[in-house]
Amino acid sequence: xxxxxxxxxxxGICFVLVFVLLFGLFTAMFMPKxxxxxxDETQTRIQAFYRQxxxxxxxxxxxxxxxxxxxxxxxxxxEQGITGYVFAGTGQKAWLSTYYLKEAxxxxxxxxxxxxxxxxxxxxxxxxxxxxxxxxxxRWSPEKLKAIKTxxxxxxxxxxxxVIPFLRYHSRWRELExxxxxxxxxxxxxxxxxxxxxxxxPASKKKIKKYEAWKENEEKASEVKVGxxxxxxxxxxxxxxxxxxxxxxxxxxxxxDWSMEAAQAVQAFADENGIPYxxxxxxxxxxxxxxxxxxxxxxxxxxxxxxxxxxxYLGRYLKENYEFETKLSEKNRSFWDESAEKFARISExxxxxxxxx
Amino acid sequence: MAITSVWxxxxxxxxxxxxxxxxxxxxxxxxxxxxxxxxLLAGAVRFFPFIxxxxxxxxxxxxxxxxxxxxxxxxxxxxALDRAGKRQIKEQYKKRAKRILMLALVCCVGILCVTKFTxxxxxxxxxxxxxxxxxxxxxxxxIIVPLGISYYTFSTVGYxxxxxxxxxxxxxxxxxxFLYAIYFPHxxxxxxxxxxxxxxxxxxxxxxxxxxxxxxxxxxxxxxxxKLVIADRLNIFVSSVYDGREHAGSIFLAAxxxxxxxxxxxxxxxxxxxxxxxxxxxxxxxxxxxxxxFAKTVPEYWRRxxxxxxxxxxxxxxxxxxxxxxxKKINKKAKKAFSERGSRFVxxxxxxxxxxxxxxxxxGTGKTYLAWGIYYSTLITxxxxxxxxFEKVTRFxxxxxxxxxxxLFRMVRTFCCFMGGRLLTSPGGLGRTWMxxxxxxxxxxxxxxxDGTVFDYGLDWPQLVLAAFSILLLWGVSMLQERAxxxxxxxQQNILFRGIxxxxxxxxxxxxxxxxxxxxxxxxxxxxx
Numbered sequence: 001x002x003x004x005x006x007x008x009x010x011x012g013i014c015f016v017l018v019f020v021l022l023f024g025l026f027t028a029m030f031m032p033k034x035x036x037x038x039x040d041e042t043q044t045r046i047q048a049f050y051r052q053x054x055x056x057x058x059x060x061x062x063x064x065x066x067x068x069x070x071x072x073x074x075x076x077x078x079e080q081g082i083t084g085y086v087f088a089g090t091g092q093k094a095w096l097s098t099y100y101l102k103e104a105x106x107x108x109x110x111x112x113x114x115x116x117x118x119x120x121x122x123x124x125x126x127x128x129x130x131x132x133x134x135x136x137x138x139r140w141s142p143e144k145l146k147a148i149k150t151x152x153x154x155x156x157x158x159x160x161x162x163v164i165p166f167l168r169y170h171s172r173w174r175e176l177e178x179x180x181x182x183x184x185x186x187x188x189x190x191x192x193x194x195x196x197x198x199x200x201x202p203a204s205k206k207k208i209k210k211y212e213a214w215k216e217n218e219e220k221a222s223e224v225k226v227g228x229x230x231x232x233x234x235x236x237x238x239x240x241x242x243x244x245x246x247x248x249x250x251x252x253x254x255x256x257d258w259s260m261e262a263a264q265a266v267q268a269f270a271d272e273n274g275i276p277y278x279x280x281x282x283x284x285x286x287x288x289x290x291x292x293x294x295x296x297x298x299x300x301x302x303x304x305x306x307x308x309x310x311x312x313y314l315g316r317y318l319k320e321n322y323e324f325e326t327k328l329s330e331k332n333r334s335f336w337d338e339s340a341e342k343f344a345r346i347s348e349x350x351x352x353x354x355x356x357x
Numbered sequence: 358m359a360i361t362s363v364w365x366x367x368x369x370x371x372x373x374x375x376x377x378x379x380x381x382x383x384x385x386x387x388x389x390x391x392x393x394x395x396x397l398l399a400g401a402v403r404f405f406p407f408i409x410x411x412x413x414x415x416x417x418x419x420x421x422x423x424x425x426x427x428x429x430x431x432x433x434x435x436x437a438l439d440r441a442g443k444r445q446i447k448e449q450y451k452k453r454a455k456r457i458l459m460l461a462l463v464c465c466v467g468i469l470c471v472t473k474f475t476x477x478x479x480x481x482x483x484x485x486x487x488x489x490x491x492x493x494x495x496x497x498x499x500i501i502v503p504l505g506i507s508y509y510t511f512s513t514v515g516y517x518x519x520x521x522x523x524x525x526x527x528x529x530x531x532x533x534x535f536l537y538a539i540y541f542p543h544x545x546x547x548x549x550x551x552x553x554x555x556x557x558x559x560x561x562x563x564x565x566x567x568x569x570x571x572x573x574x575x576x577x578x579x580x581x582x583x584k585l586v587i588a589d590r591l592n593i594f595v596s597s598v599y600d601g602r603e604h605a606g607s608i609f610l611a612a613x614x615x616x617x618x619x620x621x622x623x624x625x626x627x628x629x630x631x632x633x634x635x636x637x638x639x640x641x642x643x644x645x646x647x648x649x650x651f652a653k654t655v656p657e658y659w660r661r662x663x664x665x666x667x668x669x670x671x672x673x674x675x676x677x678x679x680x681x682x683x684x685k686k687i688n689k690k691a692k693k694a695f696s697e698r699g700s701r702f703v704x705x706x707x708x709x710x711x712x713x714x715x716x717x718x719x720x721g722t723g724k725t726y727l728a729w730g731i732y733y734s735t736l737i738t739x740x741x742x743x744x745x746x747f748e749k750v751t752r753f754x755x756x757x758x759x760x761x762x763x764x765l766f767r768m769v770r771t772f773c774c775f776m777g778g779r780l781l782t783s784p785g786g787l788g789r790t791w792m793x794x795x796x797x798x799x800x801x802x803x804x805x806x807x808d809g810t811v812f813d814y815g816l817d818w819p820q821l822v823l824a825a826f827s828i829l830l831l832w833g834v835s836m837l838q839e840r841a842x843x844x845x846x847x848x849q850q851n852i853l854f855r856g857i858x859x860x861x862x863x864x865x866x867x868x869x870x871x872x873x874x875x876x877x878x879x880x881x882x883x884x885x886x
Contacts, residue, residue, distance in 0.1 A: 008567050015856075022860060026868065158874055160363060167363075167873045174819040 023166065028183045029176070030169040034133055046137040048189040049087055050107070053332045057108045058324040059084035061193070062097040062237075063116025069301040070253035071116075073192040075308055076315035078340035082324050084110070086193025091130030093119055094230040099147040101237050103138060105244065112247040112322050115237060117266050117277075118255065123227040125154045136165055190339040196304045198350045203291040203299030207256050211291070211299070214260045214281070224265040231269065238275055247322060249276040253310055254289045256299030278317060280310060287313045304347050358399045360545065360630055361585060361872065368395065369634060376638055377565055384563045388536060388638060395541035400504030407472075407503040411465045412538045415513040416531050418461035419520045422454050423527030458521050462514070469510045472502045477722040505544040507719060511669055513538050516552035518673055525553055533560065540640075542631035546624070548645040548665040555642065563639040572844050573636030578862045579834070580629030585870030587827045588623035591615040593815035593871070594824075599784045606801035609793045611811065613776050616783050618828055621650065624663070648835045653767035655736045655774050666719070670712050678708040702742045709741075710734040721782070725790075729781045736774055823869060 034043040045068065061071050061084060073084035087104050089096065097115060104110075125131065131151050138144045148162040161168040172180075203211075226234070234250070241248035250270055252258065263279045270277035280287050287310050291299055294306030302310060318324070328336060358364050372391040379387050397405060429450040433443055479497040486492070516537070520527050528534040537556045543549075598604055598612035625646040635642045643665050652658035659667050678684055684707065691703040710731075717730025740747075751758060784790050805811060812818060837843050847855055 011852075015859075018856070018860065019863065022864065023867075026864065030868075161874060166867065170868050170870070170873065173868050174817070 025183070027164075027166040027169075029180055030172050031136060031165055032132075032169065032172070033179050033182070043133070043137045044189045045086070045089070045193050048191075049085060049104070049193070050139060052085060052107065053329060054107055055109045056083060056328050056332060057085050057110050058082045058326070059112045059114060059318065060101070060104045060108060060110045061086040061088060061114045061116065062092075062100055062104075063088045064092040064119045065090055065195075065301060066118035066253050066255055067116035068193055068195045069197055069296075069303075070255075070307050070310045071114075071314060072194040072196075072307050072311040072343060074190075074194065074336070074340040074343040075311035076318065077336050078344065079312055080315040080319045081326060082315060082318055083326065083328060083336065084192065088116065088193065089130075089134035091119075091126040092134050093122060093126055095150060095233040096126075096131075096134050096147060098233045098236050098240075099143045099150075100134075101240060102143045103141060105240065105246075106141070109244075109327075110246060111324050112249060112318070113237070113241050114249050114251050115234065117250045117252050118257070120226055120230050120234070120250075120266060120269075121224065121262065123229045125151060128155070128157055131155070131157070132162075132168075135162060190335070190342060192339070194307060194343070196307070196343065196346055197296045197301065198304055198346070199296040200293055200303055200305075201296055201298050202293070203256050203295055207299055208291045211256050211281075212284075214263075224259075224261045226265060226269045234269075234275070235273060238273065247276075249278065251277070251314070252279045252281060254280050254284070254287055254302065254306070256291065256295075276321075278314075280313065283313065304350055308344075308347050358395070360627065361581065364398075368398070369637075373637060376563075381562050381564060384638075385533070385536060385559055388540065388559070388563075388640075389532060392536065392539045392541040392544065396504065396539055396544060399545060403501065404503035407468060407506065408509055408539055408544075409535075411468065411510060411513055412535050413531075414461055414464045415517045415538075416528065416534045418457045419517050419527045419534075420529065421457050422517075422520055425450055425454050425457075426523065454521060458517075461517055465510055465514055469506055472500060472506055474722050475500050505546070508547045508549055509538050509544060511549045511666075512543075512552075512555075515549070515669055515673060516556070519552065528552070528556065540635075542635040542638075542640075543642055546627050546631070547663075548628060548632075548643045549669050550643055550665065555640070558640045558642075561639075566639065568848075569639060570637050571848075573633040575633070575844050575847070575859070576636060577630050577633030578859070578866065580626045580631075580633060581866045581870070582827075582862060583622040583626030583629065583831065585626075585866055585872055587824065587831060588619050588626055589871035590816065590820060590824050590827070590869075591619040591622070593820075595619055595783070597814040599789070601785065601789060603792065603796060603800075605805040605810065606797035606799070607803045607805045608811065608814070609797050610801075611806065612814075613780060613783075613793075615824075616779050617650075617772065617776050618831075620779065621646075621662075622831065648839060649775075650772055651768060651835070651839065652771050653764060655733070655740055655771060658771050658775060659733075659737075666716070670716055674715055675708050675712045678711055679704070684708065702738075705741055706734075706738050709738050713737070724787055725782050728787060729778060732778055732781060827869075 032043075057073075059073070059076075059082060061067050061073070065088070067088040068086045071084075071086050073082075073086065076082050076084060085104075085108070087100050089100070092100070094115075101113060104113075126134075135144065135147055135151070138147070145163075148159055151157060152159045152162065158167070238248045250266065252263065252266065258281050263281060266279070267277055269275075289302065289306050289309055294302055294309065296303040326333075358368065368391075372387070375391070376384055376387045393405075396408065429446060432438075432446050438446070476497045479495045479500075482495050486495070516528075516534075519525055528537075533556070536559055537550070537552060538544075540550075540555065540559065543555070595612050595616045598608055599616075628645040632642045632644075645663060645665050647661040647664065649658050649662035652661050684704075687707065688700060688704050691700040694700075695703065713734035714727065714730040716733070717726040717728075720726050720729065756763060780790055780793060781787070784793050811821070816824065834843060837846070847858060850858075
């Protein structure tokens with residue numbers, strides 16, 4: 001070490017700095033861009049969350065794709081003056097939602113947290129692709145590291161490849177497209193986490209008939225139960241919210257991928273643990289979802305039309321059940337107004353087109 | 358802990374910091390501790406007793422022989438002794454030394470043979486047992502092959518034989534000797550180092566030298582490029598073609614070509630990495646490859662390929678065999694029975710066949726490697742024994758041997774001979790080798806190379822283009838290396854140019870390398886020995 005003079009030391013430091021810079025650039029370039037418009041905007045949803053005005057949201061919506069397809073905070077803002085953000089992810093499991101909640105609470109102080117329970121019976125880890133979509137664009141934090149550890153311990157995936165995504169994505173050199181070189185991300189995002197899905201694929205009559213045959217109070221011997229893993233994570237979310245004086249509620253958005261047994265099991269779980277639960281599959285007249293026009297994938301998710309209807313109902317529900325005081329700055333308020341108008345225009349325009357594919 | 362893993366780089370960084378933070382005279386201790394840690398991390402704790410045992414036996418026996426020689430010299434220096442008395446003492450000590458030699462060789466080479474060959478012996482015994490009573494009688498589950506056993510056994514036995522032959526004196530310090538045996542850059546896959554070189558390198562003052570460290574890192578980079586970008590990429594294609602199924606002959610030809618480059622870049626890439634690592638610590642390891650594809654004859658090829666193994670067999674098998682009393686007797690008889698040339702042929706053929714059969718068995722056991730040994734024995738014997746006839750043919754056809762085209766032809770011919778050797782072992786058995794030959798001859802279907810079939814073997818067109826470009830780069834750099842030291846040339850350039858080249862190399866490896874869960878870096882081929 002003694003022989004190493006200052007000049008050589010400086011050269012070494014410069015080398016390391018240039019390497020780190022280039023490595024960062026290449027990592028950003030090689031990471032998949034899940035930000036294309038009106039499709040799976042996972043990357044944009046996460047990146048845009050971090051760009052939100054601090055402590056400006058009244059409600060945080062958590063969950064999987066059901067949540068971001070069905071809930072439009074912009075519609076709720078326009079109709080009820082309640083702000084919110086759908087901080088959800090593709091195929092997101094309940095335990096990942098817990099990490100998302102912890103992450104969200106670092107930046108926001110909502111009055112309520114709504115957890116969409118579409119994935120509450122799913123105890124297995126998601127596919128690597130979905131895990132990647134949920135993790136890769138989160139900011140570095142202990143929560144992110146814990147989420148990586150949870151996933152990798154259960155799936156056997158490589159932790160170091162989550163920590164250094166370049167190790168996983170370097171083989172994309174032959175798939176790079178123009179959008180991969182846009183390293184700033186989708187800065188014009190205004191949807192507040194909603195996926196405005198502009199496609200219609202009606203559900204089959206058989207499926208609709210089966211769904212419509214449910215009766216709310218019909219007693220059925222149900223063997224469906226919330227598993228231990230999801231139970232623990234939901235209770236952890238509840239505890240986190242209680243500690244901060246935030247209301248925690250479970251919701252289920254309309255979906256043909258649901259059953260009465262499931263609804264009853266979640267209700268039982270909610271009752272048992274004192275968590276308010278709103279199953280919108282049981283409020284069919286109030287939501288007014290039409291499975292011939294409001295779904296993009298034969299009833300699993302909702303398209304922009306279904307999203308608007310469900311959000312209207314949810315907005316009314318929130319207004320009736322909670323008290324909100326808008327924390328938006330004047331500048332941000334006008335941005336929300338403009339964005340809500342934009343969303344409404346997109347929705348109306350799609351409706352006017354006759355809900356073509 | 359694979360040598361291409363992130364963990365190895367972390368291990369290297371820690372070892373590097375510890376090494377240079379330590380006072381110069383204690384640095385060899387850091388190397389010893391690092392080497393033991395590496396061996397335990399890369400292999401397993403259960404392998405460690407084997408290397409410790411071999412080292413203890415060789416060092417102990419070497420010391421014993423060395424002491425015997427010292428004692429003998431003391432007695433011989435007694436002026437009262439006449440010639441007969443001196444001869445008697447010499448005979449007496451020679452016998453005692455020979456007994457120790459046999460003991461050490463039986464112990465160490467015995468372990469090597471048991472670990473390497475028992476599995477195959479059990480397989481054959483089970484075949485016999487199955488044919489007799491319908492079920493296998495023996496289990497080979499208990500046999501383990503300690504990490505780097507062939508390499509450390511050859512290195513230590515080489516030292517021991519040199520002490521026995523009085524080429525140099527024994528090492529009095531066991532820990533110094535153990536460091537030579539277990540030194541982490543060479544333990545897994547060679548080079549098979551000589552004690553006269555590595556032992557002395559490890560004894561010198563290992564001072565900090567930034568130029569040497571930079572050179573070492575550059576060599577490592579080149580090794581990583583060869584291994585991760587070329588060898589592992591070609592491996593995808595080769596292993597996919599040699600899957601035991603029939604393919605078009607043209608596809609097999611492409612696999613043979615890729616296989617030749619794969620094994621070269623894999624093994625020489627490894628050697629470059631470990632030589633680079635060793636240079637970082639101030640220790641020079643022997644060169645193991647000297648651009649073998651530029652060789653013009655098969656013997657020259659083997660002087661350029663796995664040079665330390667070839668050198669070992671030459672010094673410890675071939676030469677001792679040629680000067681052995683038995684060989685002298687055979688030569689005498691051959692001279693009486695045949696012409697001058699015939700007796701010369703006999704003098705060449707026996708040591709060559711013995712050396713190459715053993716070299717074949719070192720690489721693996723079974724008919725495949727026996728055939729491989731016979732193949733090279735035949736090629737070398739023919740090239741040496743029929744040299745006059747070959748010269749006559751070239752004169753008859755008035756071939757100008759001083760031209761580039763003739764030299765190129767010789768290089769291509771040697772390369773084809775090498776591919777022939779690989780063809781015996783790569784497909785995974787002589788039956789498969791025959792299948793490949795049959796398809797190349799009878800079902801060549803050359804259009805498979807251009808109709809898209811070639812992309813069905815794991816490499817799409819960008820990957821194949823990249824592989825071809827990388828091989829061209831390898832060829833270009835090798836040409837340059839034949840003339841001068843590329844690292845010294847680079848050193849003379851401006852810092853900007855140097856920086857561009859180094860960063861281009863680093864990021865080429867990081868981007869184009871085959872690693873991560875998208876790919877699984879193939880284990881180094883020569884690690885199994």
